[in-house]
Amino acid sequence: MDTTADTTGTLDEALQRLHASGPERLGRLTNHAPMAVEALAAHGRADAVHRWLDLYAPKLEEYPGAVEPITAANRREALGDPRRAADWIAYFGRELDGRPWREVLAAWWPLLLPGLYGGSTHPVIRVGHAVRTLLAGEATAPRVAELAHGLGYWAARHRPVPGVALLPVDARTATAALDAVEPIPDRDSGGFPARLERVTALPAWAAGVRDPDEARRELTELVRAATHRYATHGHGEATMLVHASTAPNAVLRALPALPRTLWAPSLHAAWTASAAVTSMYAPDAPVAYTAPGAFAPEEVFERALAHGDEHVIKFADTALDVGDGRALAAALRAIEISEPPAA
Known part of the structure; x- marks a missing residue:
């Protein structure tokens, strides 16, 4: 399925509707609606946008209150402070009013990239969408305001993970490198932040890549490998393991808008995020999975939409980017093992 720019105005209407809501709910859970x-x-289903959004609406919360405007003098101390989400969104709104969006993205990308773990990687995913x-379009x-919301959320939830040892590994492919990831201890307890603190070592896959074109190829292969892997490992945690592929895919989507000098650092950050999620939610053992027949990409996406869960929709979106049969099978697996939204 080819992705094309929405020409109906529906997406713009939905984004305007959503920008009255905050980036999170219950103080920690991400608002997935803008991404979904x-x-x-x-994927050509603008006709379903408002109907899906009506069903998701009970999960939306009011826009958070401002604390203090972000300035050049105080932005360092405000970075990573979730209480300042509204301040950061307003800051990026001002930045994007005065400068081209690519210029703002390029200036902030290397500053935000080390903290892409914050918000369970959802901020970078929102920016990628x-x-x-x-x-793709005008x-x-x-749409520019949505970028401000995504960047602001990322800045507010910015969380680096210092002290993770990168261990040499004899893995030439992303698949082999993901297989070499060791699960964290006591991985059945705690949410994302608590588990992240227990990630102390990861394989150093693709660490020597510096060429931008090679970095893009390797990042593409990482997204493919992580998507394929979900079919046999997604049962470790059906929702959270989606991010092992959707987070690096968000980075991949941003590359064409970024200076080529940022492509290799983006690969390295995307790898550590994907590997960390893999480590945090690894199942005890893989399971065999065979898709229940062959399905066209359009059919797989329709099944994801019918299921309705935001993570299932976003994972199917990434699987369609990968585009091969194993990726589509992984999307079907996500539909099979994920809880549908409550009626």
Whole structure:
């Protein structure tokens, strides 16, 4: 299925509707709606956007209150402070009002990249969806505003993970490197932040890559490998293991809008995020999985939409980016093992 720019105006309407809501709910759970509706519009289902959003609406919370404007003098201390989400979104709104969106993205990408673990990697995923839309079509005001919301959320939830040892590994492919990831101890307890603290070592896959084109190839292969792997390992945690592929795919989507000098660092950050999620939610053992027949990409995406869960929709979106039979099978597996939304 080819992704195309939404030309109906529905996505812009949905984004305007969503920008009255905060990036999170219950103080810690991410608002997935902007990402999911972008995926629906990108795959030709703009007609389903508002209907899906009506069902998701009970999960939305009011926009958070401002604390203090972000300035050049105080932004360092505000970085990573989730209480400042509204301040950061307003800051990026001002930045994007005065400068081209690519210029703002390029300036902030290397500053935000080390902290892509924050918010369970959702902020970078939201930015990846926003960038895809901007690259595909007109930079309308709601779409630029969505980039401000994504970047602001990323800055507010910015969380580096220092002290993770990168261990030499004899793995020439992303598949082999993911297989070499060791599960964290006591991986059945705690949420994402608590588990992340127990990630102390990861394989140093692709650490020597410096050429931008090679970095893009390797990042593409990482997304493919992580997507394929979900079919046999997703039962470790059906929702969270989705991010092992959707987070690096968000980075991959942003590359065309970034200077080539940032492509290799982006690969390295995407690898550590994917490997960390793999380590945090690894199952005790893989299981064999055979898809229940052959399905066209459009059929797989329709099944994901019918299921309705935001992670299932976003994972199917990434699987369609990969585009091969194993990726589509992984998307079907996500539909099979994920809890549908409550009626």
